[in-house]
Amino acid sequence: MHTILGAGGTIGTQLVKELARAGRPVRLVARNPRSVPGATEVVPADISIPEQAMRAVSGATVVYLLVGLKYDLGTWRELWPRIMGNAIEACKRANVPLVFFDNVYMYGKVRGAMTEETPFNPCSRKGEIRARIATTLLDEMKAGNLRAMIARSADFYGPDARTSVANMLVFDKLAKGQTASWLVNDSVAHSFTYTPDAARSVALLAADESAWGQTWHVATASSPPTGKEFIERVAREFGVAPKSRVLGRPLIRIAGWFNSDIRESYEMLYQSDSEYLFDSTKLSKAFGIEPTSYTEGIGHTAAAYKSSPVE
Numbered sequence: 001m002h003t004i005l006g007a008g009g010t011i012g013t014q015l016v017k018e019l020a021r022a023g024r025p026v027r028l029v030a031r032n033p034r035s036v037p038g039a040t041e042v043v044p045a046d047i048s049i050p051e052q053a054m055r056a057v058s059g060a061t062v063v064y065l066l067v068g069l070k071y072d073l074g075t076w077r078e079l080w081p082r083i084m085g086n087a088i089e090a091c092k093r094a095n096v097p098l099v100f101f102d103n104v105y106m107y108g109k110v111r112g113a114m115t116e117e118t119p120f121n122p123c124s125r126k127g128e129i130r131a132r133i134a135t136t137l138l139d140e141m142k143a144g145n146l147r148a149m150i151a152r153s154a155d156f157y158g159p160d161a162r163t164s165v166a167n168m169l170v171f172d173k174l175a176k177g178q179t180a181s182w183l184v185n186d187s188v189a190h191s192f193t194y195t196p197d198a199a200r201s202v203a204l205l206a207a208d209e210s211a212w213g214q215t216w217h218v219a220t221a222s223s224p225p226t227g228k229e230f231i232e233r234v235a236r237e238f239g240v241a242p243k244s245r246v247l248g249r250p251l252i253r254i255a256g257w258f259n260s261d262i263r264e265s266y267e268m269l270y271q272s273d274s275e276y277l278f279d280s281t282k283l284s285k286a287f288g289i290e291p292t293s294y295t296e297g298i299g300h301t302a303a304a305y306k307s308s309p310v311e
Contacts (some may be wrong), residue, residue, distance in 0.1 A: 001040070002206075003027040003060035003096075005047050005087060006067030008034060010161045011101060011153075014199030015064065022203065029056040048079050053086035057094050062206050063087070064099045071264045076129045084133040088140055088148075097147040098137075099206050101198075104152060104278065106131035109270045113279040116152075116215045124267040141213055150215040151202045154278035155271070158195030158297065159304030166192055167301070170234050175305040180234070180244040183252070183272040186227030191278035193220040194297035201280075204287060217280040219291035224277065233294065237302035 002019050004012050007028035013036050019026050020038030027041040035042045047053040047067070057063050065087050069075050084100075091098045105127035106120045120131040140146040157166035169181040201218035205211040225233065228244070235242035249269060256263030283289055292300075 001025050001027050001060050002062050002064070003029060003057055004064045004066055005029050005053075005056060006065065007036075007039075007042075009066060009068045010156070010158065010163070010195050011198055011202075012064075012066045013160060014158075014195055015066070015202055018199045018203035022207070027060065047086050047090075048082045050086050050089065053090040054093065057087075057090045057096055060094065060096045062099065063091050063096050064101065064202065064206070066101045071261050073125055073264060076126060080129050080133050081136070084136055088137065088146060091148070092140075092146050097149075097206075097212060099202060100134070100137055100148065100150050101202060102134060102150050102152045103130065104154060105268070106134055109274070110277075113277040114154075114217075115279045116217055116282055123270060126267065138215075147212050149205060149212050151198075151205055151218055152215060153198050153218050154191045154193045154220050154276070156193040156195050156198060157301060159301050161195045161301075166230070170231055171301060171305055174231070174234050174238050174240055174242075175302070175309065177238075177240050178243075180231045180242070181247050182227040182231065182244060183247055184249060184269050185273050186231070186244065186246050188273075188275045189224045189226050190230070190272070190276045191220055191224040192230075192294075192297075193218055193278070194292045197291050197297075201283060201289065204289060205283075208287070210286075216283055217278060219283055219289050220278050220280045221291045221294050221297070222279070225294055230294070230298075233298050234302060237299055238305075
């Protein structure tokens with residue numbers, strides 16, 4: 001039983017499709033789970049509570065930790081260490097391998113491309129939390145206490161990623177003929193992982209014995225466009241003018257006075273003011289998996305908007 005902890009998000013939903021396509025039974029676990037096509041079981045559980053985490057992984061063959069918490073520093077400080085600790089302990093007791101789907105916050109601001117060898121050097125409070133929980137898992141792996149791996153993604157976009165920054169600021173706006181927005185600097189290259197590629201990568205890694213005990217970057221196209229180029233490509237798909245504006249730090253800070261999500265994201269703007277390059281060469285070389293190109297990914301995402309327009 002392939003068990004997804006934190007079901008309901010974009011990657012979790014895509015992962016169900018991948019696992020079901022491979023004929024693997026899937027259990028979805030969340031506080032208020034909803035079934036999706038391909039799922040075998042739906043289990044309500046709060047994995048920040050040890051007993052519920054134990055129950056959630058009982059009978060599993062592989063566990064995927066895909067939890068998405070409210071974007072709030074206090075919530076992260078309280079719950080992320082607890083959730084990681086509970087997931088590790090539950091998997092150790094059940095003798096089940098664990099896949100942790102992670103982001104790049106722990107790397108901090110990086111000159112050049114981020115790879116699996118990039119050292120942890122967080123420059124944000126959220127990055128410090130992500131570094132702490134990733135290190136906790138890596139320590140367990142190194143000690144031989146747990147069979148596990150980390151699958152790490154860049155910022156993402158895709159047909160079902162309606163809450164991603166790229167979707168909200170660019171696809172949502174241009175789909176309605178409105179002005180798109182970009183954060184801080186639209187003249188530098190910024191990598192994005194196409195969500196179906198992320199799920200495809202995770203399913204592939206979990207199925208291969210040689211992948212365990214390592215950190216992997218999920219398949220992500222190389223040679224990313226600048227913000228301006230990304231907006232132009234999306235605008236072409238919708239047949240509209242590439243109208244856009246850059247949201248500077250002062251404006252974002254002011255907006256944060258009225259919106260907690262914007263306020264919480266302010267410390268992460270370092271990811272947008274200079275090049276943000278994510279390298280998944282290790283995965284491509286090991287498994288021959290080729291990421292979806294930006295042209296194709298943007299085309300598929302725009303097509304999804306056309307078939308299901310935003311309100």
